[in-house]
Every structure is written in C-alpha cells, then in structure tokens.
Amino acid sequence: MTTQSTDPSRRRMLQLALALPAATAFASQASATTSALSIPPATKDVTPFKVSVPRSAIDDLRRRLKNTRWPEKETVSDWSQGVPLHKTKALISYWAEKYDWRKFEKRINAYPQFRTEIDGLGIHFIHVKSKHENALPIILTHGWPGSVVEFLKVIEPLTNPTEHGGTAEDAFHVVIPSQPGFGFSDKPASEGWTVVRTANAWATLMKRLGYDKWVAQGGDWGSGVTHALGHIRPEGLVAAHVNWPLVFPEKFPDNPTPEEKAAMDAVARFASDQFGYFKEQATRPQTIGYALADSPVGQATWIYEKFQAWTDNRGEPEDALTVDEMLDDISLYWFTDTAASSARIYWENARNGGGFDAGRIELPMAATIFPKEIYRAPKAWAEAHWPNLFYWNEVDKGGHFAAFEQPNLFAQEMRKAFKSIR
Template sequence: MSTSETQATSNTIEPFHVNIPQSALDDLKLRLDLVRWPERETVTDWSQGVPLVKARALIDYWRTKYDWRRFESKINKLPHFRTTIDGLGIHFIHIKSKHENALPLLLTHGWPGSFIEFIRTIPLLTDPTAFGGKTEDAFHVVIPSLPGYAFSDKPTETGWNIERIAKAWIVLMERLDYKHWVAQGGDWGAVITTILGQIHPPGLLAIHLNLLIVFPEKIPETLSHDEQRAVDAANKFSTDGSGYSQEHSTRPQTIGYALCDSPVALAMWIYEKFYEWTDNNGNPEDALELDEMLDNITLYWMMNTGASSVRIYWEHRRT
C-alpha cells in the first residue's frame, strides 16, 4: 500500500513516500457501491448510533466526491520516514523548524486518530513568526504513527503495550539525535506521554496532555457546579459511551473482521466518535469538514488497520 526508498533496517532512518495503488481505490468504490443498509433507527437522535440519513450522506459523498489523490499529494509534501525500533517498522513525520534553536516536540495521537490530526498545527509550531509568534516559540516536530496505525508495522505478537511504545519513542528521539525535547499527547497519546514522564528519560524536559483522567479515591459529598458536571460526564461515558472501548479491550479480533471487511462499518465506527468527541451543534460537520473526516477514515481503510489499531486497548487491559 505504500513505498519507501528502501526498507528501514537496524538503526537506519529511510525516507517514505505514500502511494496507494489504484486497484485499492477501485476496490473501495466497488464495496461502497454494494453496501447493504439496515433499516433506520427507531429514535430521532444519535442514541442508537449514527442515524441512517447521516450514514447514507457520508457514504454517498465518499463514493462520489471524495478524492484520495488530493490528500495523498498533500501529505507527500511532508517529510515522512520509517525506522525499525524493537523489531517493528515505525512511521513518523519529522519537520525541522527554520529557527535554529527550536525545541524538539514529540506529538502522539490516539484512536481513532492518526498523524492527520496534527497537520494543521505543523506550520504554527515550526514557524510561529509567520503567525505573529516569537522565534523562541518554535519547535522541531516529530509525529510517529502508533504501532498498528497508518504506515507503521502491525505487531505480530503480544506485548506492544503503552510502556513498550513509550520506550520506542525514547529510542526514536535518541535516533534523531535530540538531546533535549518535550512531548505532547491526547487520548492514547496522553497515556503514552504520561508514561514518558514517569520514565523521565535523560533529555525529556516536560510533557503536555490534552486528556486528563484523574479521580479522587472517594467523590466528596459536596461538589461545585463544575465538579458535578465532570462527575456526570464520567458517569454518562461509563454507562452510555464506552461500549466501543469494551469491545476493543476484550474482542479486538472480532470487531476487526467488520472494520477490515466493510468500509461502511469502519466509517460509522469512527464517524460516531467525530460526533461524540468534537464540539459541535448536533453534527460532526459543525466541527470537521467531510474531507477531513474521510481523509482519516480512508487512511484506516487503505492500510487495513481496523483490527491492529484497536489492539492497544486489549494490551492495556492486560498490563
């Protein structure tokens, strides 16, 4: 599904170029043409999942208007690389700032994300002076793809848990010859970045998280308004929003058959999270453009990572 100048071996870092075969795009189009739809939901909201009218609209756009080659051309303008760490090929994007004293920044995504979610931030981080910032605000940016995601290899054995991934990221930053660096992450990226902070390898100066899951041992009887909202949100997620996580954590292979065989199943599994996890007014499109969502969904489909991407939940449950 992709090519590189040469396969990365040992400690080498090799340039990487994305080139999805036309046959894969044709196969996707055929599968979308042959979709078998269920009946519509029996409610008037998203409480049973993605409404049929929304599902049909997304798939129709994907089938008739979405252009992968547009996106492929866009991401190939970024410097992609692969290297082997702990026996696994790891894909990453590495963008050097033009500012000499820029601080290296490691960005880690989660599920159902990818390196795609950071693309908009790259120019802001690497060239802040172009946006009214200061030279000292500049970063060299390193964006790896988690094992089993995008253009990284898929583990063929158990053991690739968050601790092992964090240690692989330390090796990556050492291999890039960065003596001092910082790390940021959200979702699984936040968990992995937290582990980096706990390991505190030489050179790691600080971490930043945009997902914090911290609970007191006992919930106080009296809560402020904001505290009560947080508790209510946590309870709602536990009772009504965590089914996907339970499936990933217990039977990733079973759900993987659907996610790898049906592009519609994969799209809805991810599209629902764009609805639930973005600030919107009732539609995912309030927060993200259709092309943005389908760029990510199509990346998952083309690299056949429906199963491999969710095994991190299973690994984490067993550590």
Template sequence: MSTNALINPFRVEVPQAELDDLKQRLARTRWPERETVKDWSQGVPLASAQALVKYWSEQYDWRRCEAALNRYEQWTTEIDGVSIHFLHVRSKHENAQPMLLTHGWPGAVLEFMSVIEPMTDPTAHGGTAEDAFHLVIPALPGFGFSGKPTEHGWSVQKIAQAWTELMARLGYTQYVAQGGDWGAAVTTALGAMQPAGLRSIHVNFPLVMPQDPGTDLSPAEVGMLTSMQEYVEWDSGYSHQQSTKPQTLGYGLADSPVGQAMWIFEKFHRWTDNDGDPLSALSYDQMLDIITLYWLTNSAASSGRLYWESYKAGFFAVPLALPVGCSIFPKELYRAPRSFAERCMSQIVYWGEVDKGGHFAALEQPALFVNEVRNWARCVPD
C-alpha cells in the same frame, strides 16, 4: 535528511487498485433499516451515513490527502521488531525546541496537519522565533503506516520506551512531548518514566482520575465524575469491544469500508464541539482522510488491540514529578479539574481552559491548540 542508518525514507503511494476496490465495495453496500429515533442516540443515523458514503464515493480525493502528507519528510525505523512511521518536520529556526506529538484513537498523524506550519514556522503565523518547534509525529504501532505488532505487549509504557528510542535515534538530547487521547496516555507514561532529556509534557486530555476520588468533592470534581459515568453508560461500547475482543471486531471492519467509517464517524459526532451535526465541527474531507487511512491500512483490529493492552489501567492518574502543562477544551469527554490534577502532578507549570473545541483539539481548533502549546512551552523551566 537523516544520517542514522536505522532510519529509512518513506513516501505514501497507495496503489490505484486499492482505491478502485474501495469504490467498488462502497457501491455494493448493504444498508440496515433506519433507526427508530430522530437523533443519534442509537448511533449514526441512516441518512447521515448515506450522505457521508455518497461524498466518499463521488467526491472524496485520497490523492489530495496523500499529496499533503508527502509535502513533509516521512521516515520509518524499526523498534523492537515493529516499523514506526513518523513525520519529521524541522523548523528553519536553529534554536527550535524538539517536540513529540502523539495522536490517539480514532486519530492519526493527520490530526496535526493544520498545526505543523504554525509550530515549525511561527514567525509566519503570529508567533516569534522562540515559539518554534522541530516536530516528530509518529504513528502509534498498529495505526496508519506504522507496522502492526505480531506479539502482545505493546502497552502505552512500551510505546513510551519506543518513543524515547526514536528521539535518541534522531539525535535529540532534550525535547518536550504532547498528546491527547491515547497520545495523552503515552505522553503521561513518558512523564512517569522521565527519560533523560525529556524536559516537560503537555496534554489536552489530562489523565487525572484518582483511584479513590473521596467524598468531599467540589462541583468541578463532581462534574468530571458525572461525565465519566455518562461515558461509561452511553458511550463506551466501542472501548469494551476493543479492550476485550478486538480481533472479532476486526473481521467486520476489515471487510466493510462503511462499517469502518461508521465506527469512527460516530466518535466525530460524540466527541467534537458541534451543534448536533459533526459537519459543524469538521468537514467531510477531514473526517474521511482519517477514515480512509484506517481503511487503506486495514488497521481496525491492530489499532483496537491497544485497548486490549492498556485500557483497564491506561487512563487513571499516575504520579508525575516533571513540569506539566494541561489544556482543557470544553467538549472533551470530561473537563479535568485542576484539583484532581494537583493530586498527581507536582509541577503544573501551565493550566489553560479554552472556550471552543473537543476531543480532537488540534483537528477541530488548530489555532487555539497552537496557542495553548505555545503558552505551555513558554512556561517550561530552562
């Protein structure tokens, strides 16, 4: 329970009428013709799209997801005029380390559902009491059940400041922070700010791209730059749209659940460690929990605005002087080389490279993710 009057309890209770409306819209879907190729190179194939929507319409159960969220204490607090929704899951271990977990796009607090119990109750999941965390898992402004900013200015730096205020309101005087994707950008911004009490950060998407990589590059450095070039040429259309005209995009995605679904489903294919089929990495339920959350909260435009606020500068390296941990998953958008990291991180206390997983590390490989976080936390200086 919270004793701070600025923090209010929250419970997910989506009206049945909204779920009925979703099914009605799915039934009225107007489909395009099939692609002219035999792979995903033009986007989500028609057959894959129709199979996902069939499951969504006939078998998917949002109430299961809702109940899973409601197992945990959830709260909201208003910071700078925006309501921030967050899970606060305290460990039974008295000396547990408080940790901020921040998601990205097209992610949600739901990415962390399978790691909450191992992190808060490690003795029941292969760890020791020293591995325990008190978890604070906020939804980014404009995402999920957090409020939507009504004025511009909510950059990753402003979000990092809001997270500092959130931890203060919860009474945490010392804590660590972790993130991937936009969560890595926010966590890196926190690390650059070094607010009082922040002991260390960990990222599974290290932001190490130098403004000037130079010319005498190692194979690993060339590999990262090659991956980034491929991303820019073949995979970045969504980011150009969201960083330039998120409002225009929002009209279509707010009106069409299938449009919203495919906007995200494509990324589950492109960014997970799969064999060509996203279902080899994630289940329909895992993907549709996140897709349905975006639909029910009508957050296509509001989440896309984070790109408009911060994309152009948000993913380059910034100097970090506090202890940092990094974990490299093989099917990330790029494999960050330690040599680039050492240019901007003066205290790398942990560097891990695992053999499975992609961009959605906690969702795809929860056990490996938990192990990486534990390994980093054990290296953080007292």
C-alpha cells in the same frame, strides 16, 4: 505403508503433492489482494517514506461502497442509536463519488516522512524541522480513532510561528509518529505493545533523531503514552503536555466542587452511554476487526460516530471538521487495514493495568482543557497527581480532537505552555 512412508523418494513426492494445493491457494490469494498497500520493511536507518496507495485499492473501495447492503432506518430521530441512516448514506455517497484520496496523499507527502525499526517494529513518523534557531523539539502522539492526520494543520504554526502569529522564540521541531498498529507503522505480530513500551520507543526515536532536550504532547491514547513518558522520564525529556489529563482521586469526593461534580457526571455518562466501543476493543479486538476490515461502511461509521460524540459541535460532526478531513482519517484506517491492530491498543492496556488514572508523575506536566472533552479533569485532581504542574489553562472551544479541531488555538497553547521550559 511403513515402507512407503520411509522411502525418501516417495516421501518427497508426497510432500510435493501436499504442497501443490497450498501453493495454488497462495497464488490465488496473492492475485486477489493486489489492491493491498505494500509498505517496505524498516531497518534501524531512518529511511524516507512516501504514501502511495495503489489505484486498484481505491477502485476496490469504491466498488465495495457502491455494493453496500444497508440496514433499516433507526427508530429514533437523533444519534442515540448510532449514526443515522441518512447521515451514513450522505457520507458514503461523498466518499465513493467525490472524495479525492490523491489530494490527501499530496498533502501529507509535502512533509518529510520516514520509517525506522525500533524494538522490532517499523515506526512511521513525520519529522519537520523549523528554520528557526533554538527551536524546541516536540513529539506529538495521537490516539484512537485518530492518526497523524490530526496534527497536519498544526505543523506550520509550530515550526513556522512568525507566519502564524508567533515569534521565532516560539518555534518547535515537530515529530509525529504513527502508533504501533496504526497508519503506516507496522502491526505488532505478538502481544506486549502497551503505552509504556510505546513510550520507550518514542524515547529511542527522539534519541535517534539527535535530540538531547525535548518535550512531549498527546491526547486520547496519545495522552496515555505521554503520561507513560512522564513516569519513565527518558534522557532528554524535560516536560510534557496533555489535553486529556488522566488524573482521578482514589475515591470520588462526597461533597464535590462544581468542577468535580461536572467531571464525575461526565464520566458516568461516558460509562453508561458511550463505553460499548471501548469494551469491545478491550476484550475482542479481533472480532470487531473482521467486521471493519471487510466493510468500509462499518469502518467509516465506527469512527464517524466518535467525531460526532467527541467534538465541539452543534449536533453534527461537520460543525467541527470538514467531511474531507474526517474521510482523510477514515481512509487512512481503511487503506492500511488497521481496524484490528489499532483496536488492540485497548486490549493490551486493559490486560496490563491500564486505566483512566495514570498516577503520580514527577516530570513537569502541563495541560489545556478543551470544553467538549469527554470529561474535563479539575485542576485540583491534577495538582494532587502532578507536584510539578507548571501550566494549566481552560479554553473556550474545541473537543477531544484538539489539534484537529482547533489547530491555531492548539499551537498557541503549545507556545504558552512550554515558554518557561525553553
């Protein structure tokens, strides 16, 4: 045994024999995953990018959808147990038989897209420059279960305001990145991508694009990144706007104002009735990732439920967004296989002290409050956290996905908010 193990030729034969099954398994795996989306590696160069999902991936999705094993009908007549069975079947039938991903590809590819490596990770972003002189650069950051899809409808109103009710002085250069682990950005292979790290990456991106004066905007986890930018205050960032202010008092008041009571009640409802997804993704993102990565129906309903709960609607998500718009976002998660990697944003920030209170920020800050937000922060709470609050407005329609739901109103708010910053 000793002689055989130390003989170079015998050892090499053993290594080859052991390697053969692995090589065979790898070949089989490669054959089985030909439908996977392939994204070229990023470098520090800003490299043009186009979305192109293989036909085999689309066929695989439809096959999976048609082979769905359904659970029984819910025992209630509303959404209190989750997405009703009849709503799910209608959504999945449309996705399998009528939805056209190629239409979305054509739409997003009409805008300049790029990838560049920042802090070891390939970052995808849309970058549309305005034709108007002195346009103000703005970086727009999405959250979960959103994506760059949320902002497609605001690109034209922001970059070309003269065609959308504004003036040349209202113009923006628009940068819309995919967060790490989302969409066509790379998936982190190690821990550490908190909102602070992402904010630093955005600062690098804006500098790499040549912008020496810019503003930031975000909602959901994009709001978290934008608050982090407010703390960091990188060179060039002059102001920021959020549609979900992360501001809370150290202790809820004993005698709240009507606005404070409404916010406190909304937080309590969220914690008691809607916090399950948050806890799962903050503690076991890998486990939920297995379920969603293997089941397009699971992935769809995991997101569709939030479009119902968090939009300004009359009971159905289709009151706020079209089925195609929702499936554009859902399909982006499916084709990029980002269920687990996107869920880790909760895990990363929960482990690193992330919460719903972002603390005091000295950077000039602004906010627009939409009526169907998860909770509506009172202005007094923002004033206590933001000594340089320069714009605050409460509008009459829209929800958590502000730019997605109300693109024209969102664009108007950006113009009003940053008018004094130009």
